[in-house]
Amino acid sequence: MKAVAAQEQACSCMWELPRKDIWRCERCHVYRKGKQEFVSVTRVSKALLPTDYAAIDPITLKIAMVRGILVDQYFTEWLVQGDDNMIPLADVPEMIAPQFPPERTDGTPVDRMRFAIDTAERTMLLIAWWKAQGWTATAIHRIVYDERAGVAGETDVETEGRILDLKVVSAIQPNYELQLGGYLELDGGEKQGAVIHVTKEFVRLVPYNAQRARMRWRSGLDWYWTKEGMLT
Ligand SMILES: [Zn+2]
16 A cells, blocks of 8 residues: 555645545546555556557547547436436537547647547447447446455446446557456346447457456455565
């Protein structure tokens, strides 16, 4: 946990009054409960199995990040409010286009409207796919945590038997299994874990073997703390 404190020391949330319930700081993404600080499942997963983005233009990564956040946001709104109270997705591109970066690193302009339309289209694909599954969301953005392990995470969406994580990406990364394993382990129940993979062309379910994912998470977390201890 020392490493978390070192990386997040710039954030003022550590000076806030301790809260009884667990919460996540929107600025630095650290979880806190009372005086305890928790490392996040995603941080551990990415530290154990980092994705090499060195060859990709940072602006491309930024665009993908903005798109992922927006698809999640509108999908969540739809899950909570349903069709009737949802902003028409046709109106969305104009609203969200300014959130994308205006130009590439080399100064060439970004076609923000194109990415905004793509974002709305992926959201529509995702909603149609979800409807076709016939699932009911039993939890949306639920925090799961373990005080003894000092770890917390937030699931995207859950059904009765599944913990699901939304990934609006071109390629599935090895650390997703660890991430799901972490949520399943912190949940402590009998649920299955899967990624909902959202691309431009399709939406599909990528299921993981819950037992194996949880086992890999446990040994990964053990190594994470071992390494933290060796570096401090
Ligand atoms: Zn903070």
